[in-house]
Amino acid sequence: EAQVTQNPRYLITVTGKKLTVTCSQNMNHEYMSWYRQDPGLGLRQIYYSMNVEVTDKGDVPEGYKVSRKEKRNFPLILESPSPNQTSLYFCASRDLAGGSNEQFFGPGTRLTVL
Amino acid sequence: DAKTTQPNSMESNEEEPVHLPCNHSTISGTDYIHWYRQLPSQGPEYVIHGLTSNVNNRMASLAIAEDRKSSTLILHRATLRDAAVYYCILRWANFGNEKLTFGTGTRLTIIP
16 A cells, blocks of 8 residues: 555653654655645744755754655654644655656654653 | 635535535736645645636536636535635746746534
């Protein structure tokens, strides 16, 4: 089944404790992206990647890092999480070569930073 | 990004058609109109997109006004599973960032 998976789905952590949220897609998509969703603010893009080893900042990159060493994986790294990073996070991917406009989203990761 | 305006909420009876409006008066000639929906506790899901002509797929139809300043997503026969937040999004057809700019969307409630 074509899908985007995220792990963990739920995470409660404390300020300053480094964490990684993994994202993986099995559709050989070139493009991958991370969003955060907050009440009243909608979904905002954090980082995106057009292909392996190519990443760039979105609208709200502060406090986050990403890497794209393999085509299928796009982990989101919080080196020193803070309470304002408590949010619902979504990973997305899209096939750039095939011409489809559809973006596929993962199920989300709910992060709470105490 | 050009702005879209949608009603905050709508209700519809089960098994009846639903028309979800979207205004985008500042749309540019290269903006595609996309619709996504977000079911409760899930990630957004692609519904349909179009540029100028009306579009149909297995999920819905998209009716685009002749001047492209508005569009309507049509669910032909609503089911309880269609209860979700529906987002109308404009996206420039470039070859750069594929960012989707989500607004607050329309929360659709289906009445059994």
